[in-house]
Amino acid sequence: VLRALDERPEPKPRARVTKRRSALPLAAAALLAAGLGGAALFAQTAPPEIVAAEGNTPATISGRQLAGLERAAARDASAENLMALADGYWRAQNGDEAQEVYVRVVNTAKPVPALAYKRLGMLQLQADVGQALAYLERARSADPNDLEVLYFLGEVYYANEDMEAAAEAWESYLNAPGGAGDAEVQARLELARTFGPLLRAVERTPNEANLLALGDAYWVRQERAKAVDYYFQLLTEENPHNATALSRVGQQLFFGGRNEDAIAVLERARELEPDNLQTLLFLGNAHFTLGQYGRAVEAWEGYVEAAGGAAKAGRVPDLIADARERRRTGAPPPAAAPTLPEGADAAATGAPISTP
Numbered sequence: 001v002l003r004a005l006d007e008r009p010e011p012k013p014r015a016r017v018t019k020r021r022s023a024l025p026l027a028a029a030a031l032l033a034a035g036l037g038g039a040a041l042f043a044q045t046a047p048p049e050i051v052a053a054e055g056n057t058p059a060t061i062s063g064r065q066l067a068g069l070e071r072a073a074a075r076d077a078s079a080e081n082l083m084a085l086a087d088g089y090w091r092a093q094n095g096d097e098a099q100e101v102y103v104r105v106v107n108t109a110k111p112v113p114a115l116a117y118k119r120l121g122m123l124q125l126q127a128d129v130g131q132a133l134a135y136l137e138r139a140r141s142a143d144p145n146d147l148e149v150l151y152f153l154g155e156v157y158y159a160n161e162d163m164e165a166a167a168e169a170w171e172s173y174l175n176a177p178g179g180a181g182d183a184e185v186q187a188r189l190e191l192a193r194t195f196g197p198l199l200r201a202v203e204r205t206p207n208e209a210n211l212l213a214l215g216d217a218y219w220v221r222q223e224r225a226k227a228v229d230y231y232f233q234l235l236t237e238e239n240p241h242n243a244t245a246l247s248r249v250g251q252q253l254f255f256g257g258r259n260e261d262a263i264a265v266l267e268r269a270r271e272l273e274p275d276n277l278q279t280l281l282f283l284g285n286a287h288f289t290l291g292q293y294g295r296a297v298e299a300w301e302g303y304v305e306a307a308g309g310a311a312k313a314g315r316v317p318d319l320i321a322d323a324r325e326r327r328r329t330g331a332p333p334p335a336a337a338p339t340l341p342e343g344a345d346a347a348a349t350g351a352p353i354s355t356p
Contacts, residue, residue: 061091073101079109083116090119099123114142118149125156132156145176154188163196191221202230208238212245219248228252243273251282259286275306284319293327 069088073081082105089098098119105116121135133156139149150173157166170189173179198214211234218227231245239245250265266283273279284299300320307313326333 061088066092077104077108079105079113082108083113086116086119095123095126112138112142114139114146114149117142118146121149122152129156129160144172147173147176147179150176150179151185154185154192158188158192161195161199163192163199167192167196206233206237208234208242211238212242215245215248224248224252224255241272243269243276243279246272247276247279247282250286251278254282254286254289259289262286263290270302274302277303277306280306281316284316284323288319288323289333291326291333293323296323297327 066088069081069085073085075081082101086098086101086105089095089101102116102120102123106112106120109116117135117139121132121139124132124135133153136149136153136156139146140153143149150169154166154169154173157163157169167189170185170192173185174182174189179185195214195217198210198217201210202214211230215227215230215234218224218230228249231242231249234242234245235249246265246269250262250269253259253262253265263283263286266279266286269276269279270283280299280303284296284303287293287296287299297320300316300323303316304310304313304320307316310317325331
């Protein structure tokens with residue numbers, strides 16, 4: 001990070017910035033984390049209204065039942081038998097086999113069942129996001145009121161920062177039968193409406209103010225990786241001395257376990273803004289994690305002073321006492337470094353220590 005800043009070339013005339021696309025949507029990340037072939041994605045990430053809908057949770061299926069479906073499809077590869085077999089594999093959470101049979105359905109059935117498009121879309125989130133989006137859009141065309149499809153279309157659009165499309169999909173969800181009043185989807189819609197103007201402003205004019213506003217919006221909503229993308233763009237293309245961007249890049253490096261890098265960036269941020277509470281807090285955290293207790297104490301003492309004294313510094317005085325004791329006894333740092341909730345106010349309330 002620092003090398004990129006130090007080697008920053010002279011500013012060049014701005015060209016229009018094309019909208020960046022994330023490599024993997026949030027829904028796909030959740031699916032991969034589950035380690036399953038697709039069916040379990042529904043119950044883990046969808047709103048309760050979707051999970052409760054018929055056919056969305058993978059019911060159990062016995063090996064004998066599945067074998068019967070396989071024999072039926074082998075005798076007569078009709079669209080009906082192939083769909084039954086694909087659904088059987090889906091219920092058995094065998095994503096590879098389900099995908100192969102759903103593709104056969106798409107290639108042979110006239111018309112193609114909306115369910116085949118939908119489940120192919122879910123399965124393709126693991127491998128080809130563009131293809132997944134195409135399948136989900138076809139599923140929507142075949143069944144415009146499918147809440148599942150509308151919900152996940154919104155998530156894919158949102159992850160790809162196409163906020164207008166995300167908002168339209170979630171608005172359609174809320175207007176579809178069974179979707180009205182869904183608080184979770186309404187909240188997602190408000191997020192898309194918030195980020196849409198910010199992203200358009202960055203596309204039109206990627207200056208320091210617009211990049212900072214967009215990064216801050218992602219940061220406060222705990223989407224730190226996206227926030228740091230824009231903070232880094234700000235630092236390397238607009239202003240390498242923006243203390244907020246430097247501090248938050250440093251914090252994200254800490255959360256990623258890159259403590260030496262975090263310290264280097266946070267020190268640069270502290271030079272520019274010596275009394276920033278979050279910079280001082282995480283600088284102490286990073287030093288503490290490396291067993292550099294004296295430097296951790298120095299950073300945290302700066303926090304206490306900037307906060308207005310020990311009474312306003314929450315549990316930071318306890319962290320200082322712990323670091324001093326470990327330094328005295330030579331004890332190693334704990335497996336996970338201490339950190340307080342984000343925001344100076346939270347740190348000052350004495351909220352419980354959590355770990356990244």
